[in-house]
């Protein structure tokens with residue numbers, strides 16, 4: 001049987017290159033042109049497209065372990081890849097064959113970059129009464145008004161996959177060309193970490209989106225239609241944890257008193273990687289929402305603890321802004337807010353407050 005990790009192992013040189021670039025992108029700031037170009041040239045983005053669109057599809061396990069290893073090399077560039085792939089998967093799920101064919105081919109050839117701005121339909125602004133992005137049907141398509149609160153790589157994107165709410169309450173998912181009149185990509189605000197992902201909001205004023213850019217809907221809960229949902233957020237958290245654990249292990253080589261902590265964290269990482277392996281190899285069933293949620297809670301906990309352990313071992317030197325341990329601590333916080341469902345949030349809060357909750 002061929003080793004399912006082959007495509008990842010074959011990319012070890014690329015991972016080293018990405019890791020080197022990762023050090024410099026935070027200093028340079030702005031969109032990470034070089035590391036994103038390297039990502040495209042590595043062929044990894046092709047793993048997420050079918051052969052009919054010139055892709056090079058890989059198993060779910062290879063894709064998730066690929067994410068994990070790449071996140072350990074450069075979290076920012078790998079995160080950008082996940083947002084591009086989230087757009088790709090929505091496009092592939094579309095029943096609009098013509099649009100699907102055109103966009104998928106352009107994406108496969110890296111002729112264009114697509115990203116998602118869909119959090120306002122899932123985890124962002126859910127407490128606000130009025131939808132923040134309204135889509136009014138017109139004879140020619142939809143008129144968009146409002147805001148996309150979060151879009152990674154908006155300034156680099158030709159297309160943003162986004163969703164609006166119609167006056168009848170139904171949602172529609174659209175491929176929004178960023179060059180349409182009325183689309184304003186706001187300057188990226190300064191973040192705690194991952195600034196080079198150039199994540200920002202997009203304002204939309206009377207934007208006329210033609211009918212032929214419709215991806216899915218109008219329907220209720222448009223994001224539930226045909227989506228895989230998966231272990232990606234956990235895979236990235238485990239990759240970031242792995243980087244911290246490797247850092248701690250390097251410190252422990254010279255300091256035996258650090259070894260027990262390093263061993264314990266490594267054991268947890270291995271156990272969670274085994275969970276990812278099991279969840280992505282089961283041939284007949286995809287992992288349940290409960291399984292995915294349990295993995296996410298534990299991966300979030302591990303990435304935070306591993307980064308703090310590395311910082312503790314690195315002492316004051318690790319507290320310097322340019323030290324990789326201090327960056328790991330900042331980057332670990334990202335998993336507390338990125339695509340974080342209510343139950344995962346509750347588990348984190350319970351852990352911080354040292355209280356037990358029955359579902360955790």
Ligand SMILES: Cc1cc2nc3c(=O)[nH]c(=O)nc-3n(C[C@H](O)[C@H](O)[C@H](O)COP(=O)(O)OP(=O)(O)OC[C@H]3O[C@@H](n4cnc5c(N)ncnc54)[C@H](O)[C@@H]3O)c2cc1C
Nearest residue numbers: 083116117118119123124125127150151152199337338339
């Ligand atoms: C670096 C980064 C990159 C991201 N990239 C993308 C992307 O590419 N695409 C995408 O779709 N999403 C993206 N997201 C969005 C992300 O997945 C989450 O949706 C987002 O972090 C949710 O945070 P929010 O502040 O929008 O949440 P909100 O729930 O809107 O909270 C905003 C504020 O409202 C208040 N509030 C919250 N709930 C309540 C309540 N019940 N009652 C009263 N007040 C309340 C709080 O003060 C809170 O600070 C990104 C996020 C980050 C941080």
